[in-house]
Amino acid sequence: xxxxxxxxxxxxxxxxxxxxxxxxxxxxxxxxxxxxxxxxxxxxxxxxxxxxxxxxxxxxxxxxxxxxxxxxxxxxxxxxxxxxxxxxxxxxxxxxxxxxxxxxxxxxxxxxxxxxxxxxxxxxxxxxxxxxxxxxxxxxxxxxxxxxxxxxxxxxxxxxxxxxxxxxxxxxxxxxxxxxxxxxxxxxxxxxxxxxxxxxxxxxxxxxxxxxxxxxxxxxxxxxxxxxxxxxxxxxxxxxxxxxxxxxxxxxxxxxxxxxxxxxxxxxxxxxxxxxxxxxxxxxxxxxxxxxxxxxxxxxxxxxxxxxxxxxxxxxxxxxxxxxxxxxxxxxxxxxxxxxxxxxxxxxxxxxxxxxxxxxxxxxxxxxxxxxxxxxxxxxxxxxxxxxxxxxxxxxxxxxxxxxxxxxxxxxxxxxxxxxxxxxxxxxxxxxxxxxxxxxxxxxxxxxxxxxxxxxxxxxxxxxxxxxxxxxxxxxxxxxxxxxxxxxxxxxxxxxxxxxxxxxxxxxxxxxxxxxxxxxxxxxxxxxxxxxxxxxxxxxxxxxxxxxxxxxxxxxxxxxxxxxxxxxxxxxxxxxxxxxxxxxxxxxxxxxxxxxxxxxxxxxxxxxxxxxxxxxxxxxxxxxxxxxxxxxxxxxxxxxxxxxxxxxxxxxxxxxxxxxx
Amino acid sequence: xxxxxxxxxxxxxxxxxxxxxxxxxxxxxxxxxxxxxxxxxxxxxxxxxxxxxxxxxxxxxxxxxxxxxxxxxxxxxxxxxxxxxxxxxxxxxxxxxxxxxxx
Numbered sequence: 001x002x003x004x005x006x007x008x009x010x011x012x013x014x015x016x017x018x019x020x021x022x023x024x025x026x027x028x029x030x031x032x033x034x035x036x037x038x039x040x041x042x043x044x045x046x047x048x049x050x051x052x053x054x055x056x057x058x059x060x061x062x063x064x065x066x067x068x069x070x071x072x073x074x075x076x077x078x079x080x081x082x083x084x085x086x087x088x089x090x091x092x093x094x095x096x097x098x099x100x101x102x103x104x105x106x107x108x109x110x111x112x113x114x115x116x117x118x119x120x121x122x123x124x125x126x127x128x129x130x131x132x133x134x135x136x137x138x139x140x141x142x143x144x145x146x147x148x149x150x151x152x153x154x155x156x157x158x159x160x161x162x163x164x165x166x167x168x169x170x171x172x173x174x175x176x177x178x179x180x181x182x183x184x185x186x187x188x189x190x191x192x193x194x195x196x197x198x199x200x201x202x203x204x205x206x207x208x209x210x211x212x213x214x215x216x217x218x219x220x221x222x223x224x225x226x227x228x229x230x231x232x233x234x235x236x237x238x239x240x241x242x243x244x245x246x247x248x249x250x251x252x253x254x255x256x257x258x259x260x261x262x263x264x265x266x267x268x269x270x271x272x273x274x275x276x277x278x279x280x281x282x283x284x285x286x287x288x289x290x291x292x293x294x295x296x297x298x299x300x301x302x303x304x305x306x307x308x309x310x311x312x313x314x315x316x317x318x319x320x321x322x323x324x325x326x327x328x329x330x331x332x333x334x335x336x337x338x339x340x341x342x343x344x345x346x347x348x349x350x351x352x353x354x355x356x357x358x359x360x361x362x363x364x365x366x367x368x369x370x371x372x373x374x375x376x377x378x379x380x381x382x383x384x385x386x387x388x389x390x391x392x393x394x395x396x397x398x399x400x401x402x403x404x405x406x407x408x409x410x411x412x413x414x415x416x417x418x419x420x421x422x423x424x425x426x427x428x429x430x431x432x433x434x435x436x437x438x439x440x441x442x443x444x445x446x447x448x449x450x451x452x453x454x455x456x457x458x459x460x461x462x463x464x465x466x467x468x469x470x471x472x473x474x475x476x477x478x479x480x481x482x483x484x485x486x487x488x489x490x491x492x493x494x495x496x497x498x499x500x501x502x503x504x505x506x507x508x509x510x511x512x513x514x515x516x517x518x519x520x521x522x523x524x525x526x527x528x529x530x531x532x533x534x535x536x537x538x539x540x541x542x543x544x545x546x547x548x549x550x551x552x553x554x555x556x557x558x559x560x561x562x563x564x565x566x567x568x569x570x571x572x573x574x575x576x577x578x579x580x581x582x583x584x585x586x587x588x589x590x591x592x593x594x595x596x597x598x599x600x601x602x603x604x605x606x607x608x609x610x611x612x613x614x615x616x617x618x619x620x621x622x623x624x625x626x627x628x629x630x631x632x633x634x635x636x637x638x639x640x641x642x643x644x645x646x647x648x649x650x651x652x653x654x655x656x657x658x659x660x661x
Numbered sequence: 662x663x664x665x666x667x668x669x670x671x672x673x674x675x676x677x678x679x680x681x682x683x684x685x686x687x688x689x690x691x692x693x694x695x696x697x698x699x700x701x702x703x704x705x706x707x708x709x710x711x712x713x714x715x716x717x718x719x720x721x722x723x724x725x726x727x728x729x730x731x732x733x734x735x736x737x738x739x740x741x742x743x744x745x746x747x748x749x750x751x752x753x754x755x756x757x758x759x760x761x762x763x764x
Contacts, residue, residue, distance in 0.1 A: 622760030624695075628686050 025121025037124035130156035184235015191228030226286030237269025254357030291331020298324025334411030374449030403489030434534025
């Protein structure tokens with residue numbers, strides 16, 4: 001049992017990369033910066049693979065969950081006891097493989113994509129920092145350490161969204177992401193306090209043991225804990241009501257959108273719910289809330305994505321929508337289905353973002369799909385890989401998205417009346433998803449080429465005139481991810497669920513249900529047909545350049561305007577939350593707090609000190625005789641006091657009894 | 662000796678000398694006179710030391726007087742040197758004009 005998995009190496013390696021590039025990167029040649037930046041996640045990936053192979057459930061040499069305490073006790077105060085300990089189990093294995101594997105691919109891609117950017121070293125040091133925190137998040141064995149990673153990925157996300165900090169919109173988007181996430185983190189913190197109050201511990205293991213020891217206790221405090229944690233999850237995973245930061249986060253470089261805002265960080269909320277599922281299972285109300293939030297977000301974001309014209313924004317809203325699916329999966333207690341979708345989504349959404357980045361790169365920075373078209377010939381590799389991603393996300397057999405989405409929808413359908421309702425919401429969302437993804441696909445790659453596209457891009461230098469295919473260093477990750485998007489789902493939910501079941505509980509296996517096999521088949525066919533209908537509608541409207549979409553939009557102007565304005569949610573939040581806060585800060589905190597209390601007390605203190613000083617300085621005349629006079633006067637006063645005291649004490653005056661002897 | 666001059670007379674003389682020293686210190690402007698007033702105060706104290714030592718048959722008072730005389734000698738040496746230095750630098754010994762240390 002002396003097998004050591006060296007889990008601590010997994011976060012530390014990217015951290016070393018961050019330190020090297022962050023401190024020295026400015027002075028290092030570009031090749032060395034890339035080498036360091038790529039070596040760190042690769043090494044971490046290899047450590048993960050070694051750990052997974054060693055601890056594979058079949059090889060029972062290591063008992064899962066394997067807990068590694070790498071730095072002893074962290075906090076030890078009274079009843080509160082928190083360790084720096086990492087845990088490896090089936091769930092964190094899946095997450096680690098996604099994070100370091102997809103993360104490494106995106107690092108490779110970034111070498112090509114960020115090649116001509118200033119601050120190349122800064123970009124890679126942030127990216128490595130992100131991997132450091134993200135691996136801490138999934139490795140943590142207690143909520144507090146997880147929270148460290150949770151906050152840390154928020155920081156890395158903020159830094160990378162605001163990477164082009166000289167552009168005001170990017171800096172604002174970074175701030176928005178940070179502040180909105182902070183609201184969610186507040187919920188997470190409250191949830192942790194409640195956990196501490198209820199269980200006296202923050203360790204997953206001891207909370208799980210405590211829950212197992214008290215079966216049948218439901219609702220009440222568990223509902224409160226779950227709802228608080230859910231607020232945290234909606235913040236990080238961009239769900240209603242805190243999703244508003246994710247579309248703006250597209251201001252960051254595209255590989256960042258792929259890594260942080262599609263594949264890994266935003267799935268932290270789903271991971272957290274799956275990790276805490278034993279508490280969620282005790283609160284049907286909280287689970288129903290999760291499911292409703294998930295389904296509502298999926299539908300809501302999909303409708304917004306229908307009319308977006310910025311290629312990255314379409315993908316951003318589709319990410320929100322897909323995260324909604326994962327929440328729906330968690331909400332119907334099908335955690336392994338949710339994690340399955342998390343995995344396939346990481347593949348195809350990273351692929352879609354990277355392919356979109358390749359298109360943007362090829363057009364010299366153009367992101368508006370209306371100015372694209374006919375790129376099929378110019379960017380063949382990008383076209384084919386993106387096609388794989390689009391088919392995968394639309395959920396068409398046999399691509400990865402089909403299996404995971406189908407699993408979630410099947411589980412939802414099996415989950416009572418509420419589940420059936422949400423199933424139909426999910427089905428409609430699948431239709432919308434298929435439509436807007438193929439709309440994007442047609443607008444970008446089909447139709448006639450627009451020669452003015454590249455020229456009207458933001459810079460008009462020579463390389464922007466002709467759309468050009470990206471270098472191999474960007475295409476290779478695309479190809480790998482395309483293959484993963486195809487085969488990633490073939491393992492099937494049954495096997496995947498069985499693998500995860502020690503951590504997140506068993507999943508309903510259609511083969512074991514009465515009539516489950518047939519129902520599963522029917523639902524799968526329905527889902528695929530729905531996706532094909534979406535494709536067909538997109539084909540009718542966007543295959544050829546026509547005014548059909550415009551006519552369609554003109555037919556329902558109110559709806560179109562509402563969608564184009566994204567339901568004005570940003571504006572509503574602006575008026576109901578941001579503006580009162582700003583005004584409150586300005587008037588209450590600014591005038592009363594700062595003006596009266598802080599400034600007033602400072603002035604009072606300074607004024608009194610000055611006045612006293614002005615009075616006292618008159619004593620310091622520098623005149624020797626005045627000092628001597630004060631000295632003499634002081635001595636006289638002391639003498640007088642002593643004499644009067646002695647007189648008072650004896651009552652009869654000083655007896656100089658030796659006088660006259 | 663028992664019927665000689667009573668001790669209180671010595672003490673009264675000591676007090677008078679001390680007061681004279683204080684008044685001289687306060688009202689005289691010449692640094693030399695101020696310095697002499699200090700010596701006067703020291704010796705007034707010496708006188709009362711000796712008186713008390715005699716009165717209570719304690720030799721400590723006598724010893725203390727020697728200490729004071731020694732300190733006074735040292736003080737005279739240092740003090741006069743300072744006075745000469747001040748005079749050379751400022752060409753005056755008026756204490757009212759030697760006030761460079763005020764704020």
